[in-house]
Amino acid sequence: MREETRLWLDYAEENFEIARLALERGYLNACLQNACQAVEKALKAVLLERRGAAPATSRIRELGRLVAAESMPFAISSEECDLLDSIDFPSRYPTIGVSSAASADWKVCIECVRIADRILADLRNRLSAPRE
DSSP: OOHHHHHHHHHHHHHHHHHHHHHHHTOHHHHHHHHHHHHHHHHHHHHHHHHSOOOSOOOHHHHHHHHHHTTOOOOOOHHHHHHHHHHHHHHHOTTTOOOGGGOSOHHHHHHHHHHHHHHHHHHHHHHHSOOO
């Protein structure tokens, strides 16, 4: 694994850990923001490893499509992409507001942390495995 890939994965893990801790403390907006960042950075790590570059986009659906095009599909549903994409930008800027589809409540936060946990574990394992 490239050093740059490892660094992006480490940052993704840190964002995930902050999301988990924020959830425990009741900082729901910070939880959402960091869960999204964790998934984004993990996907970009894959693209860096496979392509040597990652796009500037933070859209999970787009990054997932690019990762899948690298013969590395991963387990994320269309609904999960929609959820993460709907909360990423609004969770960073309070005047935008979180969409009604992903309001900052406990249930949504728990779901986003679960998604991030699953995606990070899956992609880290795949990147650590010898390439076929």
